Amino acid sequence: MLHELNGKVDASLRLQEISTLLIQEGNLDVLYERVLDAAVYLMRADVGSMQKYDPERNELRLLASRGFPAEAIAFWDRVNRDSGTSCGMALSVGHRVVVPDVECADFMAGSADLKVARQVGLRAMHSTPLISRSGRLLGMISTHWQKPHSPAEDELRALDVLARQAADLIERVQVETTLRQSEQRLRWIGSVVESSDDAIISKNLNGIITSWNRGAERLFSYTAEEAIGQPVTIIIPQDRLDEEREILARIRRGERIDHFETVRQRKHGGLVSISLTVSPVKNAEGRIVGASKVARDITEQKLAWKTAEMADRAKSSFLAAASHDLRQPLQTLKLLHAALELHHPSGEARNLVTEIGRSLDTMTSILSSLLDVNRLESGNLRPFVSEFSLSEIFGSLAADFAAPVLERGLRLCIVRSELIIRSDRHMLAEMIRNLLSNAIRYTDKGQILLGCRRAGDDVRIEVWDSGVGIAQDELPRIFQEYYQGTDGVERGGFGLGLAIVKRLGDILDHRIEVRSIPGKGTRFLIEVPRGRSSVKAPDAAPPLHPHNNALRGSVLAIEDEASVRSALRKSLKTRGVDATIVATATEALTLIREQGLRPDVLLCDFNLRGSPNGVESIRQLRAALCQNVPAVVMTGDIRSQTVDSISAQGISVLIKPFSTEELLEALRGQEKQSL
Template structure:
């Protein structure tokens, strides 16, 4: 409007100037005009006036367009959005002030930059696609790209809207800076992720609902529990989307109660989770915002295992109570002050029968001594019996357990009781007191003592008889053998068979008498074992030399594997055991031979006698150790039938273990466990020091480790010792040991077998190995034997340890494999 008023004022000014010039112009002579000329003149003036009016109208329209264009230029120039006009190659043809500021370039510069030079490399394909599609169509193309003003500066994220101008063949772009929006969106996403991570790290089901019970947030455990793919999928859903209607209605009722009462609610519910019924402890709380309740928050903890354990504990408690009540002994539990906490039915029955029903009924909370205060002569009233003193010692922590026998007079009769007092396990304080009536046992023990005294007297009489019989019977037998010898010289050759039969009868009678005397001595218990150390080789040398002629007469080969082991037992009884086994093997073997030698089995050393004889049926193995029991007929029955019975009794007397394995028609094996002993000083000087070995030793007790290292090094060995398997391997390096020795139980749950396996994995599976342990579990023994590991029980003498090491290293060299019979 301002420009139109200016135009009007300027038109008036021009007319005024024209009139002024007309007045000052030279006068023109008036000429008479004809009517036609005047008419034409008027016509021309009117036409000219119309033309002037049309020109004026055009000028006014042009002015309006100019004013409108100026307004567009102002809007375009000062708009907060960056506008660009681009050529097909992205050259900037036109840019407003916001665009120039966005790219930080001078619009007055003669150089026209290309917009794609500002686009991030990763976004160039997307930018080019938007530009190309915009120029190829009339549709608006949009997208997001990143721009950088200059290298090193952070990127600016913009939204691009592109539309082509068909007339000018340019593409008009509007770029909106959305960097801050993107940053805020990223922060919002991070906040959502942190919130979800926090919810997911809560070890239970978590959810948040609005006032309409729609889910606003849940954790992953909740979504998985109800078989939903993700927590986001549950947002906006309700209980009716995750549970049957009747169950969902119950959830809604709980929510309404929490909202109406503004209080937390606890309950236990059974839910279907992954097709299984699980018990949950549920807590629902109101959520307040600006003082107004806006929803509920819930937590559900799976207590299925807890309920199961509680039920099991109840069952276990009922079971234990039933067991305790089934005991005939009187059991009572006391607290640290000696007050009765509980008692079994036997105690209550005993108190009720002897001291009164009321006292038994209301005994809980009473002092132990009060339960028997009404009975005259009870232990608590007799200071000399020491019953309460023993209980008090356990209650005060002076002793952990007490066992004592005491007598008590009840209604004129003496009873004996055995009391066991054990402290309750920490952290509880108190004791369990068990009274058991041992009156009958006491009488039986007294009777047993009397019977034992009588038996000892009988044994002494038997021993005197055996001593006399040993002398009196052998004299006539000796004389008879002399007479038979004289008769053989005087008889004719035709009677030689009769003389030989007579000699055989005398020999059998002499052997029978010897066996009878031996078995009688063993039965009577008059044989005392004299245990000492002796070399096994000497004993075997003598036995082989004694029995070799008899084996040769039958065409059998009798041999043994030499051994350097030292045995600790009674040499006489042990020689009799081995001698009887060799004699028995020769008697029942017709072809092949007999082998005697040591072998390792189940971590122990055994002396075994192998034969290739007739074998023993499996159902007869137990019978062969009975007195006067023999297998077979004919010449084999020439013996007394007491040889193996003597072996069994001697083995039992020495505390040894014997194993028998036999197959009919294949042969038999009798094996005796060898108690390894300590070589004497004379033997040590004769044998000299053992062969020096490289020994790997694992022991977690530092004092024991040092002691064993010193002892083995004194014997000339190189000892590599460590407290763990890992440290042992590090110290061994690449040099293999000759044998590995380890304690069984090491620190941090490591075992000696773990150490042996680790060392064998590096230096070979055949590496000799030994475990030292105080554990006598048979399963452990069998397990180690199956793995080729020798077990020695603590404490072990160094000489016995050296003997076992020698045997192990000899076995690795193949010395024992020469004689071991295969099944």
Template sequence: MALIYFVTARLSLALLDPADGVAVFWPAGGVASGILIALGPAAQLPVVLGVAAATIAANLLGDRNIWSSLFFAVTNTSETVIVAGLIHRFCGSPFELNELRRVLALFAATGIATSISGLGGTAVFVLFHGSAASPAVIWFHWFSSASIGIIAVTPLAIGLASLARTPPPRWEVAEGVLALGVVSLVCALLAFLPNEPWTAVLAVGVLCPLLLWISARLRPAFTAIATFFCSTTIVWTTTFAIGIFGDPRLSIEERVLTAQATILAITLGALVLAALFSERRLHHDAILERESRLQDAWKSAQLADRAKSSFLAAASHDLRQPLQTLKLLQAALESHHSSGEARNLVAEIGKSLDTMTSILSSLLDVNKLESGNLRPSVSEFSLSEIFEPLARDFVASVQERGLRLCIVRSELIIRSDSRMLAEMIRNLLSNAVRYTDRGRILLGCRRVGDNVRIEVWDSGVGITEDQLPHIFDEYYQGTDGAKLGGFGLGLAIVKRLGEILDHRVEVRSIPGKGTRFFIEVPRGRSGVNVPEAASPVHLYNGAFLGSVLAIEDEASVRSALRRLLKERGVDATIVATETEALTLVKEQSLRPDVLLCDYNLRGSSDGIETVRRLRVALGRNVPTVMMTGDIRSQTMDLISAQGITVLIKPFQAEELLDALRGREKPVITESASPH
């Protein structure tokens, strides 16, 4: 570095301004600053020593004395240290010209350093060398020559270091060499063409597209090399008065100022343009990288979601099996304890099992909603088709709490998904029962234009104004939610199902007086055969007098089922596989009145196929009840299409007996007005 600095300094000293003794161009400062910026702070001491030694040697070989040479050495090393120090301080190391702020930082650091070194250089000239120029002129000449030298040469050193650290791909090297070759050719032509107006137009018309090409396509290092070629050509033609900058009609000072201004404009413009294109490429690459990471995160999330859904789907069956066993055993145990503390304990066990069942069902419902696999199957049907079964399901819990359940019978035809809508109303009724201590719960409907508003009223604790915005959030519980056994999923499911079905859901509540929930559904457009509503009847406790062939592959459920049916006096044959059942039918002439079959049977395609084969073997369409923990809509549709009654595990013992009887469990209803 010291050798390069010495050579460039000697060349510069040969171009002294005779008026003040300051070099017209000082590229030596650019050499030192560029190398120190490229190598980093660790190279500061060697660079300082090299600059000092080269400065002293170059000045002593001229007409300078030892003292002025020493002071010039201090001034030049200070300039180099200030430029590099400011860059390292505010931009870090390694330094590249790939951002606009870095380019502007280099020009700002150059201006600061040369302004300070100019003060020192002016003082040396005034103290040790007589000069006809004023100190202000000396300072300006020092500042301008040093600044242009740094601006012209420093980017070259920074660019070469950048290419050395990160070699470009072959295509970029080939394109860069081609582009720089064209720039060199143009610079050579400009040096030998005559100084005519058309020459300047040619220079602008050719160099601007070339620099734009290099800036847009290649790294900033190639732009720095191109601007160095241009700066060198300008200095050469100005010094030797040739080409477009060698106009003999202008004084040497005018030619120097023109050349300096041109170098500044070309270098600043080209480096800024290159930095902007580089930032664009960096941002583009960053966006692509982020998109790639997001895609990877999205794929991971999808895989995790599918894994979660698959797990919960499997868990739906596996978790329902032990719950079903416990429910059947609890029902069998209940018949042995008709009164006393043991009866109360059995009842408490039943309540706990109901809570576990409700939690499991809610979690699985939320999973179906979150996975996006739930698709509505819209049809037209009578409201009585969902009101009556819902009312039957809530009779026991309403009676247990000393409440009245009022059902407003209706033959209105609506358009919706019957299962999803029934689930929405079921959650609203469950919520009403949980939060009502006395009075009644009302389920009814009314016409609202082309829609039907289904309403669930209760006379419970109500909802405060501050809680209303949050009641549909998942896992949100009101003030008494935990105490009353809620777990914050029922209303969230209502909201999500309402969004899927495009049914508006609203709530009105007065704390201490009760709550009203509304679900608005469209009225049906076509005629539907509406069954007549059944008249109110008394609770039926008759025994099932027929015989049952049950197929259940889970040993614990099979054992509990056998115990329960035996306790209830049901003639039941219970086997584990389809093969055993077919053997009993074909070889032992078993002729059951009802088939009771699990849907997920090991060693069989599914329970539907098992029932089909048994019906073929029996030669008749035997009434069948299917037990399943698979609550997917497609499974329900497949089973229902065969005319088979479905029992969702875990079911109550009474639900099983009612299904075997082939009778609907009656409901306590009363006519009422929603007003």
């Protein structure tokens, strides 16, 4: 009895002490830590955490913790309603949740949260919402025990007192902070307006100027004394007066005009290009009484934009042309490599051929990455958004990365999911592919994990690794093009993978997040919207045809590059394909008209020197054959307008450099149409 009484007295004294400290403490972050320390003490817990509620994302974010290892802190940095934890459940149900034994909690069964709890040695947990008197959720106090445990009623009552005090004080501090910030903002807003380089002007609803800062004097050459009281039309050219009438009409409707690019007139008649933002001004009763205008001189900026736009178009055209020239020798090497593989099925020669293949894949990857970055910069990539199952992407990634992971002596764990998401499947797959490649490159031992979890109306796709990690000062730079960490050069790569991930994420409006602990590993997160429809998971893709399954029909090919033509001939011959390969469309037409050649499939390069392009050449060959013969066009020009123009003619497109198997698959697909 005496021991219990002493415990209650200690708890009461502790609450009084914490209450005094909180009243004196103005720093909100320190306040959270004080509350957490008190909570751990009152609940006689082993571990504790304090979270802040983010109403915009409807999730809890970790503010302070006591006794948690680093991996638990990283995993529970953010918690949502679907989390298998006491705080996630408390967030969902809106009241306190006590879990006496995590092994007996149904809502935790089979969850990743239970797995982490086991790893860090937690057996019991509890969470109490931190709620203001107005009913607004501010955060969560959670305590954890290393053995099964049920907190006593007097402990929970003491914690409730602390939670109420903390909520009142936190809310008061937030209000006081907001008031101080408002006062400071009002004081410096006046100085900002006056010292701003931008012209800041106010006018009433009749268009009469009521204020005029120094920036307006510099931009339009009128002094404040000359401008105030005059109609705003003194700075508007005659042919732009309709703009002002439209702006005033929109202001009266309460609308805001953002970054409207137009032209205005200086005092002595000169014109200046400006970016104009106009906002309604309201009185204390909320009635619109005028407008505030911010005008920025963009004359030099427009000239710079035009120059940059011309340079960007020139660069895109150069890279498109250069990509064709670069892809041609790569294409020759890939075809010759495929032919060599058949001649050297085993032994040291086979190992050398394999190494050559890897080098070719690396060269192709470098070229593709450079061109991908260029297409992203030029805005030529447009997403095709649809709803599909994540299993479509995860399945192909599992197959693609099995060999690279095995070579590195790592384990690849892919948690399959039938969740339906809304995205561009090809762009999203490219994002995950780059993250997995990065994880493999920077992991020396352990495993790579690819999985996902629900987060409200979104799905979070996560890539975890047990690699070297990323230093905190490097995190802001990892998405920059060509940036590599301290040992990035030694590990290979080109510093483009994460830049492509970021660009694609921006295009798709997918949030990307990275958390890393140096020496322990990294987690990347892509947040995508959940789909609303029910999409049936696709059947497994049919296996590729074996090498000895040659085409039954004949092929007529046109390739003007001698090296590619020779390699193409050797490669198709080793696969038993009946192929006639010539350099020009004229030669092909001669074979058809004079020698009676009747191919089953046409194969033609797109850019042909001294001949019409591939599409026109195929049209001529079809006309000579009096038959719409199935056709494939080979091209190194990856511009969307080129690829689309070929596909629009009912012709299959094969992008260089392609493998022999990809070529055979394309030809077989066309051969089926002719049967």
